[in-house]
Amino acid sequence: MISFVAKRLWSGLWTLAALITLTFFVMRLVPGGPFSKNRKISPEVQANIEAAFHLDEPVWRQFLRYLGGLVQGDLGPSLRFRDYSVNDLIGSGLPYSLTLGFWAILVAAALGISLGMAGALRRNGPVDWATGAFGVMGIAVPIFILGPLAQLYFSLHLGLLPVSGWNDGIRSLILPVLILALPNVAYISRLTRSSLIESLREPHIRTARAKGIGPWRVLRAHALNGALLPVVAYLGPATAGLITGSILIETIFALPGVGRHFVDAALNRDYPLVMGITLLYGGFLILFNILTDITRAWMDPRLRHG
Amino acid sequence: MLEIKGLTVDFRVEGRMVRAVDGVSLSIAKGQVMGLVGESGSGKSQVLYALMGLLAENGRAGGQALFQGQDLLTMAPRALDLLRGKRIAMIFQDPMTALNPYQRVGDQLAEVLFHLPKAQAWERAVAMLERVKIPDAAARARRYPHEFSGGMRQRVMIAMALLAEPDLLLADEPTTALDVTIQAQILDLLGELAAETQTAILIVTHDLGVVARLCDRVTVLYGGRVMEEAGAEALFEAPRHPYSQGLLAATPRMEAPLAPRMTTIPGTPRAGAASLPGCPFAPRCALVTDRCRKETPQLIEGIACREVTR
Numbered sequence: 001m002i003s004f005v006a007k008r009l010w011s012g013l014w015t016l017a018a019l020i021t022l023t024f025f026v027m028r029l030v031p032g033g034p035f036s037k038n039r040k041i042s043p044e045v046q047a048n049i050e051a052a053f054h055l056d057e058p059v060w061r062q063f064l065r066y067l068g069g070l071v072q073g074d075l076g077p078s079l080r081f082r083d084y085s086v087n088d089l090i091g092s093g094l095p096y097s098l099t100l101g102f103w104a105i106l107v108a109a110a111l112g113i114s115l116g117m118a119g120a121l122r123r124n125g126p127v128d129w130a131t132g133a134f135g136v137m138g139i140a141v142p143i144f145i146l147g148p149l150a151q152l153y154f155s156l157h158l159g160l161l162p163v164s165g166w167n168d169g170i171r172s173l174i175l176p177v178l179i180l181a182l183p184n185v186a187y188i189s190r191l192t193r194s195s196l197i198e199s200l201r202e203p204h205i206r207t208a209r210a211k212g213i214g215p216w217r218v219l220r221a222h223a224l225n226g227a228l229l230p231v232v233a234y235l236g237p238a239t240a241g242l243i244t245g246s247i248l249i250e251t252i253f254a255l256p257g258v259g260r261h262f263v264d265a266a267l268n269r270d271y272p273l274v275m276g277i278t279l280l281y282g283g284f285l286i287l288f289n290i291l292t293d294i295t296r297a298w299m300d301p302r303l304r305h306g
Numbered sequence: 307m308l309e310i311k312g313l314t315v316d317f318r319v320e321g322r323m324v325r326a327v328d329g330v331s332l333s334i335a336k337g338q339v340m341g342l343v344g345e346s347g348s349g350k351s352q353v354l355y356a357l358m359g360l361l362a363e364n365g366r367a368g369g370q371a372l373f374q375g376q377d378l379l380t381m382a383p384r385a386l387d388l389l390r391g392k393r394i395a396m397i398f399q400d401p402m403t404a405l406n407p408y409q410r411v412g413d414q415l416a417e418v419l420f421h422l423p424k425a426q427a428w429e430r431a432v433a434m435l436e437r438v439k440i441p442d443a444a445a446r447a448r449r450y451p452h453e454f455s456g457g458m459r460q461r462v463m464i465a466m467a468l469l470a471e472p473d474l475l476l477a478d479e480p481t482t483a484l485d486v487t488i489q490a491q492i493l494d495l496l497g498e499l500a501a502e503t504q505t506a507i508l509i510v511t512h513d514l515g516v517v518a519r520l521c522d523r524v525t526v527l528y529g530g531r532v533m534e535e536a537g538a539e540a541l542f543e544a545p546r547h548p549y550s551q552g553l554l555a556a557t558p559r560m561e562a563p564l565a566p567r568m569t570t571i572p573g574t575p576r577a578g579a580a581s582l583p584g585c586p587f588a589p590r591c592a593l594v595t596d597r598c599r600k601e602t603p604q605l606i607e608g609i610a611c612r613e614v615t616r
Contacts, residue, residue, distance in 0.1 A: 203403040206360050207466075210398075211418050212390035215383070221417070225408045300408055301450040 001297070004304060008293050012286045019282045020275070024066065027274055028059050034079040034269045053079060066275065075279070076272035080265070086276035093245070093258035094280070096166065100257060101243030103177045108184035108242075109235060113228070115185070116192025120227075121219075123197065131189050138186025147179050147252035164254040176253045180246055184238055192231050199227035225299055232299070236292030240284040307506045308357075308474055309333040312369040313379075315352045315361065315530075326352050328530045329369070331605065334474070334523075337504040339497070341517040341538065343553070344527035347575060350510040351399065353527075354476045357508075358396050359386045373474065391418050395467040399478040401459035405451040411435075411462055412447030418469045434465040439491060457484045464492060468499060475499075477509040481516060493519050514557050518542060526550050529575055529586025535608040547611050549587045585611070 035041075035049050050056050054065060069076055075086035119128040154175060155163040161175055162168045199205070200223050208222040209215075245259025258277065265273035297303045315327035327349040334340045342350045356367035357378050371378040373394065378386065395418075398404040406414055415431035416424065428447070435443035438461040451459055460483045467475060477496070481489040497520050500507050511517065517524055517538055524541050526534040526549065534547040545551045552571035573590035576582070585591070588598040593613040603610045 203398070203400060204406045207398055207404045207463075208406065208417075209360055210358055210390055210396045211420075211466075212387040212392055213417060213420060214387055217420075221409075222406050302407060302452050 001304065004297060005290075005294055008290045012290050015286050016279075016282060020067075020070070020279065021063075023275060023278045024063055025059070027269075027271060030269070032269055034271060053077070066272075075276040078270055078273050080268045080270040080273065086272045089261065089273065090258055090276055090280060093256055093261070096255055097245035097250075097257035097259060098243050100173065100176055100180065100249070100255065101239070101245065103173060104180040105184070105235070105239045105242045107177060107181040108188055108238075109231075111181070112185045112188025113192050113231065115189040116231075117196060119189065119193040120196035120200070128193075131193075135186040135190050138182045143179055143183070143246070143248045144252065146182065147175075147249065150175050150179060151252070164252070166255055172253075176249050176255060179252075180242060180249050184242070188231060188234065191234060192227065195230045196223065196227035199223045202226065229296060229299060232292060232295050236288040236295075237285060240281065240288040244281045244284055307334055307336050307338075307374065308508070309372040310353075310357075310370070311372070313353060313356060313371060314368040315349065315356050316366045316368070317362070318364040318366075323366075326365075326530050327356070329605075330525075330527070330530075330532050332525045332532070332535060334506045334508055336473075336506055337500055338523065339500050339507040339509065339521045341521035341524040342508060342510045342527060343512060343514065343517060343524060345512055345575065348527045349530040350527050351478050354396060354478050354508065354510060357476060358390060358394065359383065360396075392470050393472055394474045394476065395470055395472040397463050397467045397475070397477040397480045399480075399482070401456055401463050401483050404463055405459055407451055409450070410448055411451060411454070415447070415462070415466050415469060418466060431465070431469065434469050435462070437468075438462075438465045438495065439488075440465070457488050460484055461488070461492065464495075471503055472505060475505050475507045477507060479511055480509065482511075482513070489516075490519070496520060514542075514554070526553070531586055531602075531610065532605050533587065533610050535605070546609050546614050548591050548593050548614070552590075 033050075033055065034053075035046060035055075041049075047056070054062055057065070066076065073087075075090070078084045078086055078089055081089060115127070115131040115134075119131050122128055151163050154161050162172045164172075166172050200219075202223075205218060205223055208218045213221075245257040245262070247259040247262055249255065250257045250259040258280065261273060261277050262281075264270075265277055293303075310333065311331050313327060313330040314325060316323045316325050318324075330349075330353055332340060332342075342353060344350050352361070352365070355361045355365075357371055357373075359378070359381070361367060367379050369379065373389065376385075376389075378389075378394075381389075405411070412428055412431050412435075415434065416427035419427035419430060422430075432443050432447050435447055440446050440458060440461055446454075451462070454462065460480065464480060467477075475496070480496070481492050484492060493516060496507060496509075499505050507520075509516065509520065521538045524534075524536060524538050525532055526541075526547065528549050533549045534541070534545070536546070541550060542554065545554050549571070555569045556571060558568060571590055576586065576589055583602055584599040585594075585603050588594050591598065593611075595613065597612070603612050606615060609615060
């Protein structure tokens with residue numbers, strides 16, 4: 001098991017290195033730059049600015065310079081938000097995104113798995129139909145519709161919760177967490193349902209039932225493990241996606257997370273910020289994939305010698 | 307011990323009920339070994355599943371199956387759980403998929419004795435693994451099913467069924483996956499057990515060699531119906547039903563000169579046999595009459611064929 005974990009960590013490190021290299025060079029290939037002409041500046045001033053940020057150097061040299069900073073934990077200056085480093089921007093936004101994403105994935109997993117199990121155990125019963133309809137809605141209706149609707153109803157009409165912002169403690173978290181979790185609740189409940197139904201049909205379940213240990217023990221000790229393997233596989237990458245922020249949720253609820261930088265940074269050709277955000281998302285994605293692999297290997301002994 | 311009367315099994319397929327087992331009756335006494343033979347699709351495994359309450363979701367069992375006076379077919383699942391794995395145990399056919407891939411073999415065995423303290427249950431599980439000739443059983447018990455060969459997994463299945471020392475053992479092709487030497491050992495083990503602990507065994511097989519080695523009596527199934535019921539020796543010496551005769555004639559024998567071709571029964575089983583009127587064997591029978599095709603023959607004195615008893 002230890003060598004299995006070490007192997008995964010080692011290959012994860014290489015994936016991250018490849019990601020950094022690829023993003024760096026692909027970004028430079030995209031036409032336009034951080035200071036190209038949306039405002040009239042004289043060629044001298046432009047050259048000065050570029051020199052200040054070492055943009056006049058050959059690309060390979062810029063790359064080495066970037067790596068040099070990276071190993072010291074310095075992600076460089078933001079080209080768009082003057083006076084801020086990328087470390088500052090991510091450092092100030094990440095706690096919000098982490099909190100939001102953490103609760104959202106927790107809600108999504110707990111709710112999704114229980115609804116999915118209920119559906120699988122009482123197939124075509126009322127709970128199954130309700131979660132089915134709810135699931136289709138959760139997947140089909142986009143966040144930017146649900147968000148404003150929820151704000152209108154719960155905040156403005158009923159006045160129960162704050163409309164937006166981060167100033168009311170746990171109360172300002174409720175709506176964004178629920179809305180962010182919703183599509184995942186829908187997906188996870190569908191996944192759990194179909195996978196549990198399949199797992200209950202496996203021949204070894206019949207063996208377990210023949211032992212006379214009762215339906216609950218059959219479910220808990222024999223059916224659930226196999227049924228949850230695909231759910232765990234989904235949860236890993238989904239967690240990485242949620243805790244690194246969602247631009248839609250953060251915009252709708254005016255939350256100061258890092259999600260908004262995803263699109264802005266790329267549009268502005270803010271090279272160091274794009275790199276920082278990519279690194280953040282890629283790093284979490286690789287980390288959670290490794291955690292997923294480890295969890296799955298712990299659940300399924302056949303995966304341990306991969 | 308076990309008395310099955312007019313057992314039927316139906317499956318709902320695309321809205322229609324299709325009969326897989328039609329009026330099977332047999333009884334087994336304490337310590338007796340009954341063989342249930344027939345070709346693939348004759349419904350023999352479904353008989354066992356019906357007794358254990360393990361039919362697929364679309365299946366229904368009818369008739370009566372009295373085990374020590376209680377009807378297994380009408381019993382509540384909870385009451386059935388007091389018998390399953392304790393008084394009645396089952397050996398499943400496919401050892402590759404019948405064990406839980408996520409659990410240590412020892413834990414799966416010990417679970418049968420879940421009312422005992424864990425250490426004690428584990429100890430008895432290891433002892434039983436030794437009895438079915440798993441080498442290095444104490445260490446092997448800590449391994450997972452995928453680390454066992456097919457033959458060893460089947461022996462694990464058998465150990466699991468024997469662990470609770472049941473009064474009735476249902477065995478679904480228990481030795482089909484094993485090589486011949488192990489097969490003989492396992493059959494002898496089952497035979498010993500039946501004699502020693504007075505366990506009754508109902509063993510499903512298509513291998514007449516298994517029947518010859520182990521069984522006291524035989525029920526021959528064809529198309530979901532009983533064709534013949536006889537003592538094992540009597541059946542081998544003088545099979546009465548045309549199907550039993552064909553079945554025995556199709557078995558290669560050591561003492562007979564090697565024929566250029568193996569003897570077979572011409573034709574194939576008719577589809578949905580048990581749902582149709584008439585004798586299910588009629589399309590392949592040499593003695594067939596018009597009456598055989600229309601009227602289903604009843605089982606009288608151990609044989610369901612008018613042409614033979616006439």
